[in-house]
Amino acid sequence: MPFSIKEASEMLGCPAHTIRYYEKEGLLPNIARDEHGNRIFEQKDLDWIKLMTCFRRTGMKVAALKQIVDLALQGESTIPQRKAILEEHQQELHRQQLELNEAFHAVNQKLSIYDGIQKGNLAPDRDLRMDEGKFH
Amino acid sequence: MPFSIKEASEMLGCPAHTIRYYEKEGLLPNIARDEHGNRIFEQKDLDWIKLMTCFRRTGMKVAALKQIVDLALQGESTIPQRKAILEEHQQELHRQQLELNEAFHAVNQKLSIYDGIQKGNLAPDRDLRMDEGKFH
DNA sequence: TTAAGCATTAAAGCGTACTTTAAGTCAAAC
DNA sequence: GTTTGACTTAAAGTACGCTTTAATGCTTAA
Numbered sequence: 001m002p003f004s005i006k007e008a009s010e011m012l013g014c015p016a017h018t019i020r021y022y023e024k025e026g027l028l029p030n031i032a033r034d035e036h037g038n039r040i041f042e043q044k045d046l047d048w049i050k051l052m053t054c055f056r057r058t059g060m061k062v063a064a065l066k067q068i069v070d071l072a073l074q075g076e077s078t079i080p081q082r083k084a085i086l087e088e089h090q091q092e093l094h095r096q097q098l099e100l101n102e103a104f105h106a107v108n109q110k111l112s113i114y115d116g117i118q119k120g121n122l123a124p125d126r127d128l129r130m131d132e133g134k135f136h
Numbered sequence: 137m138p139f140s141i142k143e144a145s146e147m148l149g150c151p152a153h154t155i156r157y158y159e160k161e162g163l164l165p166n167i168a169r170d171e172h173g174n175r176i177f178e179q180k181d182l183d184w185i186k187l188m189t190c191f192r193r194t195g196m197k198v199a200a201l202k203q204i205v206d207l208a209l210q211g212e213s214t215i216p217q218r219k220a221i222l223e224e225h226q227q228e229l230h231r232q233q234l235e236l237n238e239a240f241h242a243v244n245q246k247l248s249i250y251d252g253i254q255k256g257n258l259a260p261d262r263d264l265r266m267d268e269g270k271f272h
Numbered sequence: 273t274t275a276a277g278c279a280t281t282a283a284a285g286c287g288t289a290c291t292t293t294a295a296g297t298c299a300a301a302c
Numbered sequence: 303g304t305t306t307g308a309c310t311t312a313a314a315g316t317a318c319g320c321t322t323t324a325a326t327g328c329t330t331a332a
Contacts, residue, residue, distance in 0.1 A: 006308070017291065020310090025289095036298065038309055051242060058239040062289065076253060083250045090243050093236055100232055103194040106187055107226050114219045117212060142278070153321065156280090161319095172328065174279055198319070 001042065002032070008041040012049055019049065026066050027052060029073060058096065060089050137178060138168070144177040148185055155185065162202050163188060165209060194232065196225050 009016040022028050023039070028049070032040040052065050068085055071078035145152040158164050159175070164185070168176040188201050204221055207214035 004308080015291080016309090018289090021290065024311095036309075038298095051246075054235070054239050054242050056289090057235045079250050079254055083247060086243050086247055086250075090240075090247070093239055093243065096232070096236055099190070099193045100229055100236065103190050103229055104226075106190050107222050107229065110187075111219060111222055111226070114215050114222075118215055140278085151321080152279095154319090157320065160281095172279075174328095192319090 003041040003046070005039050005041065008039075008046060008049070011046060012053070014049065014053065022049070022052070022062075025062055027062065027069055029069060055089065058089070059092060064089070139177040139182070141175050141177065144175075144182060144185070147182060148189070150185065150189065158185070158188070158198075161198055163198065163205055165205060191225065194225075195228060200225070 003011065005016045005019060008014075008019060012019075019028070020039075023031055028045065031045060032042070034040050055065065056062070064085055068082055071082050071085075139147065141152045141155060144150075144155060148155075155164070156175075159167055164181065167181060168178070170176055191201065192198070200221055204218055207218050207221075
């Protein structure tokens with residue numbers, strides 16, 4: 001049930017150095033140590049790191065994660081603040097969704113212009129050329 | 137029809153310094169200049185900057201944009217390479233979509249746990265607690 | 273004519289999140 | 303016994319994409 005940092009690293013697909021860095025930044029309070037001072041990770045620690053990784057990959061800052069941790073350490077009375085941080089991230093996710101949709105549309109349009117040029121030697125719509133061929 | 141850097145900046149919502157930086161990096165070849173050496177932007181330049189911004193916001197690197205520009209300057213024979221870069225970005229967009237979905241799920245789950253604690257004083261599912269209240 | 277407001281350049285600086293390095297301890301394998 | 307490999311810490315370094323600074327010049331309105 002308890003894991004060394006190497007095992008944790010392998011299970012999470014995350015460098016051991018990064019895990020140590022997270023601990024140093026206060027994102028992993030109360031990580032147990034063995035008799036030699038080595039870190040011992042339990043499943044709940046791994047779950048929390050996994051969750052942080054999920055939030056980090058979608059742009060949540062280390063500082064925001066640190067805030068959540070600090071609030072959590074103060075007890076359940078801080079749940080409203082923690083909710084606010086998560087709701088802000090939720091909004092950020094919505095923004096990213098919009099940007100992603102926009103980018104999907106743009107890349108697909110661009111690719112079909114390339115296809116048109118390659119396959120049919122079509123004269124591409126002037127307004128969509130932007131960078132194909134020359135710049136003028 | 138032609139715009140100053142300030143007008144371009146305002147129309148794009150992008151700092152003039154950033155536009156100059158893009159030009160310096162080779163992302164904006166052949167930007168016209170007036171008799172004083174000031175940049176003159178045309179609609180197609182703005183369109184290209186808009187497209188780059190869309191790609192940048194979804195994680196495409198400046199270096200990749202530079203590659204596209206360099207290839208475009210070499211003519212239509214480089215369309216296969218340009219397609220490959222865009223298809224790679226398309227894959228990246230798919231990856232981001234998955235991460236976004238994962239994050240949506242996680243944040244919603246977390247928020248409903250907070251709601252449960254606040255509203256009904258429910259004992260939260262042990263496996264989903266992670267950081268609520270204490271860390272053990 | 274002088275100050276405001278726009279432009280130019282090159283170069284240095286900054287924020288974020290790691291990542292790498294350096295220097296050392298410890299325990300088991302050979 | 304000594305080498306190997308995993309661990310420890312603190313600190314310096316890196317990558318990226320701007321952003322800011324500094325020094326300067328042109329043009330127009332007061």
